[in-house]
Amino acid sequence: MxxxxxxxxxxxxxxxxxxxxxxxxxxxxxxxxxxxxxxxxxxxxxxxxxxxxxxxxxxxRIFLNSFHVYEERVSLRQTGSLTAYSEKFKKWKFILDEDMEISEMASVHQYVVGLKPKIKKLVREQEPKTLSEAIIHARAASALETGDRTTKSSKKR
Structure with a gap:
């Protein structure tokens, strides 16, 4: 950091x-x-x-260089909630923006790559141009996925 x-x-x-x-x-x-x-x-x-x-x-004795931070961000994956993943990604982006010039599209691609597979597929179809757009599409896709699971579980009853 x-x-x-x-x-x-x-x-x-x-x-x-x-x-x-x-x-x-x-x-x-x-x-x-x-x-x-x-x-x-x-x-x-x-x-x-x-x-x-x-x-x-x-x-x-913290002297992390920007390459270490970049590596952490690139390896970041959504394992829990979308909100937690998005917040963590934005923190890493904030830290990196200080040290490295990373294009907005590179940030969008890295964010999307880290999403859960079903959400990632839906977000890619929208072709977001900014990180904000990608996050909005991910939220919508996550809501759709949650809605699908709720519908399927209520049909089983």
Missing amino acids: RLDFQLGDVTDDKVKLSFLACNLEGRALSWLLDYAKKARTSQNSKLDYDRVIADFRSYF
Whole structure:
């Protein structure tokens, strides 16, 4: 995960740190919350974003390069809900957009390839041009698939 991401023109450290906290989980989130708690109890209670990132990197020794992140995104597959897959894909896209110039069509193709087979087939038929279009078509296809399963199970009764 790239930790020194840019938030457009956002310069407020509080906003950057809030965004970071929303995108961390597990040990990383626990570390950040403990770090913030210690900072509040010390004399210098103002958290500096750059200092937090440097300390985070030092603690976890995270130096993932963009090729590792790209490999993670390419291997991403929908195994659970469509929403979970789409959110994870968008997070990887956000991280990669900082480091690499990947075309919108490449992102669309990677997203569609990772979908479950029935949903993938229906989305490909729609030929989406943007990631947003692909996600909309995937939601519609997922709803159709769920509707088909519901109809089939109610007919069996």
